[in-house]
Amino acid sequence: MATVALLQRASARHRSYYLEAIRDLDTITAAAIVDPDGATFDEARRIVQNKPVRTYPSFDALREHEQPAMAIATFTGAEAPAMIRPVLDAGVPVLAEKPACVDAESFARLVDLSEQRRTPLMLALCNRLGPWAADVRRIVRDGGIGRLYAARALALADQTRIWHERTRDWSFRRAEAGGGHLIWLGIHWLDLLLFLTGERIVEVQAMAGNAGGGPIDVEDVAVVNFRFAGGAYGSLTSGYVLDSNKQLDLSLWGAHGWLRFDHTARTLDWHSPAAEMNQSPNRQFRYDSAGGGYTPFVRECLRASLREAPPPITAAEGLHVLRAIFGAYESARTGRTVTLHDRAEHS
Secondary structure (H helix, E strand, C coil): CEEEEEEECCCCCCHHHHHHHHHHCCCEEEEEEECCCCCCHHHHHHHCCCCCEEEECCHHHHHCCCCCCEEEEECCCCCHHHHHHHHHHCCCCEEECCCCCCCHHHHHHHHHHHHHHCCCEEECCHHHHCHHHHHHHHHHHCCCCCCEEEEEEEEEEECHHHHCHHHHCHHHCHHHHCCCHHHHHHHHHHHHHHHHHCCCEEEEEEEEECCCCCCCCCCCEEEEEEEECCCCEEEEEEEEEECCCCEEEEEEEECCEEEEEECCCCEEEEECCCHHHCCCCEEEEECCCCCCCHHHHHHHHHHHHCCCCCCCCCHHHHHHHHHHHHHHHHHHHHCCCEECCCCHHHC
16 A cells, blocks of 8 residues: 655646546555646546545655655656656656656666666556557567567557647647657557567667648657667657547567557457467457556556566666657758667666
């Protein structure tokens, strides 16, 4: 049983999801809300009516009264490092809303502190917990498609949000977000490619820009190509290009078969001519939901904070996907292939 801190402002993304997780998880017995402006306190009390909600203007003020088991931090990318640092320095594990920085080195310094304090720093990439992702990871690790040759992910969302009130949202401003669709939504699917294959990226080349001409100073489309350390190649198309809804899917091709997950159909197709398939080379899995929501992710991050389970994502893994994304931005800006130098030894 634990108290969880939620550090946020009114501009914070996904704060209602975090409050609902605090409300719904039995292992969380109380919430400590930190908001320097105090603008979210009433919302927190309204959503979390079944548990004590205590409010503070700063993390230092919170620390005078209690020791939370974990802190959730959801701020702009520009503000996040300064808000997260004192929490890690106090030895409190952090679940950080992505991107949690506007440049990779800012996050790298948080990773250094996390490792020094032996305190988890977990980037909010909750799609890792989708039931289909668990199946893909198992199949790949068990050799179900053989040595990886190629990978592809598609992460498309609606462009209409650019032309409405959300243009005032910080995720459309480079100074506060570090980038656009790629670092806000595409990051989930790039991370999934890494998580499912157990690979890491060593080279990146990309093109990115504002294809739709919307009133934003970040990309609405990015096309990223990359090379894995194991020799396979991959690509990600990431963008705000639809009139509504989303198009999301992921494919892996290997020496002995392939896998494809269709998010809309909620199906996973697996093909392999291997003898172990017992003359049934084509399999399909269907799911009630794609899963991977915020409540399960908060649960697993809390379990890691209480040292009951490994973190659903390590600080080094979060840093690696961010390095790949900022490498893609550099490639798009310079027209050159970017070689990544990261912390593979800590992964």
